[in-house]
Amino acid sequence: MNAAGTLSITADRLLGRLRALGQIGRDSEGRLTRLAASEADKAGRDAVAGWMEAAGLEVVVDRIGNLFGLWRGGEAGLAPVMVGSHIDTVIDAGILDGCYGVLAGLEAVETLRDAGIVPPRSVVVAAFTNEEGVRYAPDMMGSLVYAGGLPVETALASVGTDGTVLGEELARIGYAGAQAPGFLTPHAYVELHIEQGPVLEREGLRIGAVENLQGISWQRVTIEGIANHAGTTPMAMRRDAGLAAARVVTFLRDRVARGNAPTVATVGCMSFAPNAINVIPSRAVFTVDLRDPDEARLREEEQALASWLKHLEAEEGVTISVERLARFAPVAFDQGIVGMVERAVSRRGLSARRMTSGAGHDAQMMARICPTAMIFVPSIDGISHNPRECTAEADLVAGANVLLDTLGQLSAASARC
Amino acid sequence: MNAAGTLSITADRLLGRLRALGQIGRDSEGRLTRLAASEADKAGRDAVAGWMEAAGLEVVVDRIGNLFGLWRGGEAGLAPVMVGSHIDTVIDAGILDGCYGVLAGLEAVETLRDAGIVPPRSVVVAAFTNEEGVRYAPDMMGSLVYAGGLPVETALASVGTDGTVLGEELARIGYAGAQAPGFLTPHAYVELHIEQGPVLEREGLRIGAVENLQGISWQRVTIEGIANHAGTTPMAMRRDAGLAAARVVTFLRDRVARGNAPTVATVGCMSFAPNAINVIPSRAVFTVDLRDPDEARLREEEQALASWLKHLEAEEGVTISVERLARFAPVAFDQGIVGMVERAVSRRGLSARRMTSGAGHDAQMMARICPTAMIFVPSIDGISHNPRECTAEADLVAGANVLLDTLGQLSAASARC
Structure with missing residues (x-):
């Protein structure tokens, strides 16, 4: 058992950032919309990058605009552990989809840092570009490009529903980075996400250990x-x-x-x-x-x-x-990481089940290049892509703690998990 | 058996007028559209009124714009027999729907006149206003008003899909008449129409004796x-x-x-x-x-x-x-007239069946005020409200001859049919 098993994240910091990010990109009627590479997306990225820097992470942007917060580990030769998701949204969105995975990843890193831990492996917090695919097709574009599934030039040439070109828009908002996508091959990738479905709530469970994706x-x-x-x-x-x-x-x-x-x-x-x-x-x-x-x-x-x-x-x-x-095709996640998630759940006295992701996520792209798994928390009434998207705060905190434990274990291990 | 039983209509005159009326109201792409009270409708009405006058009929227009060609019978005290239908069309129409009933009615009258017959009863050829209801609602408006089902003032105040007012448009095209709708209560009304369905064609029959309407x-x-x-x-x-x-x-x-x-x-x-x-x-x-x-x-x-x-x-x-x-509600037509139609069919050696009208027709309104029936001829492929609307010429002629015989018998009878 590693040291992280005894740590817990700071709930107020995580929830405060979720609320703060959720205020960025609201229109005059209060509707939240942060489409990829828009002005609102820039403002959201600026906030997240600012929090990363304040937490002592090195901010790196790749050519497709994926935003990374890099925390150097103790052993330079080891592949890093990556956690994250995305911060772009659909039109009239809730505040949790994607943002929760990015900000909980950052929260987990800060918790480890605050405890004075320096794991052998580096940890990278990722916010992938254009997961929702509302403005530019295809969706999950940033992670797809990162995993080598789509040439970066093709992706940058994408024409949006508003006639804009993604590459030009990324340059305009200052997030056309220099790094080649895939510049780091992770040791593992873990994505924490709201379920966006009703199963956990219906079964009264706190955590889903996601073992595959439909x-x-x-x-x-x-x-x-x-x-x-x-x-x-x-x-x-x-x-x-x-x-x-x-x-x-x-x-x-x-x-x-x-x-x-x-x-x-x-x-x-x-x-x-x-x-x-x-x-x-x-x-x-x-x-x-x-x-x-x-x-x-x-x-x-x-x-x-x-x-x-x-x-x-x-x-x-x-x-x-x-x-x-x-x-x-369906994606099978890494059974080793899924088992780690289950053990973290068990140690914290939480209830969980193994489950399938019904929605698409950046994790399905990352699974092409490294061992990957996801962690779900309940969605009230199963609602997502909607301002009524909601998860109980206790569940948001519990999920972030399970991510913390899993990240702590993955980053501590010098061998294959 | 009256004298008309041995007469037959002049096919070329009927078919020529159908074709001529079908040329009135075509747009630059050749599409036929004569919406009620439009310029095209005026041109169609002018043609029909001209043919009525040339045939020696007295042209009368009522307040809702219904156009009548009146042929005075030998006994002034008897109620007239009315035949007819409408000449307004849907958008991109065929040339038969409605026009066939009006022009075949006129053809039957001319055939009787040409034969020197003066029946006891007057005969009226009617072209009712706005049967299709494309520009003004409701459809079958002219006959509904004539039968007392809708106040003429209400109908004239109807605002069209193009923002026009029917009463103003009728005045503009010169067809806002002086007669009160319903000024004549017919002894009987008979409407000849294309089937607009596939039943007669499928069964290889020439004539439908329409006994009711769905x-x-x-x-x-x-x-x-x-x-x-x-x-x-x-x-x-x-x-x-x-x-x-x-x-x-x-x-x-x-x-x-x-x-x-x-x-x-x-x-x-x-x-x-x-x-x-x-x-x-x-x-x-x-x-x-x-x-x-x-x-x-x-x-x-x-x-x-x-x-x-x-x-x-x-x-x-x-x-x-x-x-x-x-x-x-369903409309039951007059069994006496239906029987007359069947006997005319039989005398002419045609094949027929009793049938139900699936579509609405002016006849259903006229059935409120007098004994009424309809005669159908086959529609090729059942197509109507479409430029491909078509009936074999032999069938058009056969239907008109059955109408001639029925009209001859109705107008000759001084008692209830």
């Missing part, structure tokens, strides 16, 4: 039928694209509900054409979001959908085409 | 669920408004398909909110169009839907509200 399959389905008069066309003679779309929605729900697996399926977008009250829809366009932590099962779900669409074409006399919008 | 129930359904993350919300914890909407669509189809009745049910409009690929829909709004020729059964279908919505509220944890958009 694979994601996004498809857009277009069904072509024949528009006809709603009054004069007998039911048996219809080629109703809207009906066929509805049959897909209920098929997905009924299949997944029967399956008893952690698969989730969502139809979030739907449109009918011509969208007239007295015209049978000639076209329905909708999206299918399928997720599963198991790649084989995710493929099976995709195939079941494809077969059902074939069946519908014959059954309803419609034509169906499918466009793939995104596909990410 | 009741129509239009409702807008709003389902409120809870927006949540598509990746982090387990299926069992969802309140998915989109799924609930899909269950309504499939419920309606499956119920109606099982029912073996002429009921039709259509969900033509559908929208999800927030309509994002990775967010469970918090709201679904859609329309339900239910039609049935039997009022009791239509009510039963409405009640079945209401019960299903109650069931869904409990089953899916959603909140559902329903707004009634329109409700018309």
